[in-house]
């Protein structure tokens with residue numbers, strides 16, 4: 760079996776930056792790596808971007824956003840394809856799978872949107888837990904500064920209050936899921952990378968020897 764590592768955190772926490780660096784680190788050590796993300800680039804992920812994340816006309820039914828239940832189900836459908844078609848086969852082939860977001864995102868975000876946590880956990884029960892979840896934690900103010908430069912930001916990402924709730928939710932989830940480890944994401948990129956590598960060596964590689 761391979762190794763399944765997930766990066767989580769609020770928007771702009773540095774997940775994609777660190778996921779790429781970690782993937783390179785594993786490749787340099789000779790591992791076969793699959794770097795992936797959620798929402799995916801499949802038709803399901805595209806549907807989510809169209810209906811949920813853009814806040815565009817198509818996502819609006821009767822003048823409101825699509826329901827939070829439908830939103831959670833769309834993320835779960837995208838995830839089911841992701842798990843069955845990519846994650847599980849890659850792990851069976853002995854590869855290192857690194858995912859930028861996974862079901863922990865649904866727990867943190869859709870819980871913040873008002874859904875029941877246990878309902879969300881049950882909905883996502885089909886998805887195998889990761890071996891290690893790196894939670895990049897930083898104050899919302901900092902994350903907003905980092906993503907201000909991005910050209911296309913949806914309404915969804917702009918809501919500071921929601922991001923604050925999401926951050927709190929992640930910290931609560933870290934108490935519930937032992938695979939979640941908190942990393943201070945305020946540090947410079949290289950320092951965070953070194954912290955992540957130390958965690959991976961200690962939590963995953965040493966335990967396999």
Ligand SMILES: Nc1ncnc2c1ncn2[C@@H]1O[C@H](COP(=O)(O)OP(=O)(O)O)[C@@H](O)[C@H]1O
Nearest residue numbers: 769770771772773774775776777905946947948
């Ligand atoms: N440790 C860091 N310190 C300062 N800026 C960072 C750091 N990590 C990433 N960034 C920058 O912040 C922005 C968001 O990073 P990104 O990796 O895309 O975050 P995420 O994938 O979590 O949304 C990018 O412009 C990136 O270059």
Ligand SMILES: Cc1cn([C@H]2C[C@H](O)[C@@H](COP(=O)(O)OP(=O)(O)O)O2)c(=O)[nH]c1=O
Nearest residue numbers: 770771797798834860861864865868869916
């Ligand atoms: C995977 C997932 C993402 N999301 C949200 C988190 C992000 O705001 C958005 C993903 O958009 P994306 O632009 O891919 O992420 P990022 O802003 O981190 O680069 O979708 C959920 O609400 N639930 C989920 O299950």
